[in-house]
Amino acid sequence: MSHKIPVLEIFGPTIQGEGMVVGRKTMFVRTAGCDYSCAWCDSSFTWDGSAKEDIKMMEASEILQKLFDIGGEHFNHVTISGGNPALLKHLDELIDLLSQKGIETGLETQGSRYQDWFLKINDLTISPKPPSSKMKPNLEVLDEVMERLKQGERLNHVSLKVVVFNDEDFEFAEAIHSRYPDVSFYLQVGNDDVTTANDEDLLNNLLVKYEWLIDKAVGSKKMNHARVLPQLHTLVWGNKRGV
Numbered sequence: 420m421s422h423k424i425p426v427l428e429i430f431g432p433t434i435q436g437e438g439m440v441v442g443r444k445t446m447f448v449r450t451a452g453c454d455y456s457c458a459w460c461d462s463s464f465t466w467d468g469s470a471k472e473d474i475k476m477m478e479a480s481e482i483l484q485k486l487f488d489i490g491g492e493h494f495n496h497v498t499i500s501g502g503n504p505a506l507l508k509h510l511d512e513l514i515d516l517l518s519q520k521g522i523e524t525g526l527e528t529q530g531s532r533y534q535d536w537f538l539k540i541n542d543l544t545i546s547p548k549p550p551s552s553k554m555k556p557n558l559e560v561l562d563e564v565m566e567r568l569k570q571g572e573r574l575n576h577v578s579l580k581v582v583v584f585n586d587e588d589f590e591f592a593e594a595i596h597s598r599y600p601d602v603s604f605y606l607q608v609g610n611d612d613v614t615t616a617n618d619e620d621l622l623n624n625l626l627v628k629y630e631w632l633i634d635k636a637v638g639s640k641k642m643n644h645a646r647v648l649p650q651l652h653t654l655v656w657g658n659k660r661g662v
């Protein structure tokens with residue numbers, strides 16, 4: 420039986436702008452709905468009701484068709500993001516269809532929910548939320564998620580990515596990295612102006628913040644194995660949607 424998936428955006432090909440496969444050519448599927456409401460969410464339209472008219476309930480086969488309609492033969496990787504796609508039990512119908520076509524998958528989620536289909540994702544990014552988000556991640560749930568991925572021998576397909584806006588966030592990032600030392604770890608620059616259309620100012624601000632984050636990582640012996648990245652797509656295209 421095929422289930423409907425709430426979809427807000429399908430776009431690409433573009434590059435993955437963040438984390439473990441940064442730079443990889445990919446398509447994006449953005450699902451609607453989130454169990455969090457981060458203070459600085461750059462995709463708040465997925466959960467704040469502002470785009471609810473645009474949500475399309477789509478079967479996996481329809482999503483696949485749309486990906487081919489807009490991407491043609493110019494992709495072999497699809498990143499699923501949101502909102503929180505991990506809220507969707509039946510997303511494996513899409514993942515299986517993609518896999519049958521030889522297309523690899525990435526997933527962006529915050530680690531608040533586990534799904535068995537996580538074990539089928541090629542590039543799984545888990546992004547626990549730091550204090551500046553005003554969310555309180557449940558670390559016991561996160562432990563459980565990481566344990567299941569370990570049991571499934573998937574840790575080589577998983578990364579942790581913490582967005583950092585301030586010193587307190589950086590300490591949270593250190594704690595997360597230390598808690599799961601076997602998992603590849605990424606620090607990501609926080610964008611504190613997700614609405615500006617002034618790309619020049621945004622770029623300058625983000626580069627200053629990137630340098631600050633590099634300095635923090637360089638000065639921390641707990642971050643000897645970390646990778647420090649900006650959101651590459653934001654440096655190139657600013658706050659534009661669908662890129």
Ligand SMILES: C[S@@+](CC[C@H](N)C(=O)[O-])C[C@H]1O[C@@H](n2cnc3c(N)ncnc32)[C@H](O)[C@@H]1O
Nearest residue numbers: 459460461462501502503527528529546609610
């Ligand atoms: C929009 S979220 C969707 C997936 C999932 N809900 C999550 O948060 O991981 C995708 C990624 O964007 C990051 N992100 C969201 N707002 C951001 C911002 N203002 N600056 C930097 N990264 C941000 C999130 O931390 C997450 O890693």
Ligand SMILES: Nc1nc2[nH]cc(C(=O)O)c2c(=O)[nH]1
Nearest residue numbers: 434435436437500527652662
């Ligand atoms: N190019 C590009 N890379 C991204 N990496 C994570 C994204 C997301 O919103 O989840 C994203 C996005 O929206 N665009």
Ligand code: SF4
Nearest residue numbers: 453455456457460502
């Ligand atoms: S968890 Fe992700 S999608 Fe949800 S509010 Fe936070 S950043 Fe936005």
Ligand SMILES: [Mg+2]
Nearest residue numbers: 461462500650
């Ligand atoms: Mg984004």
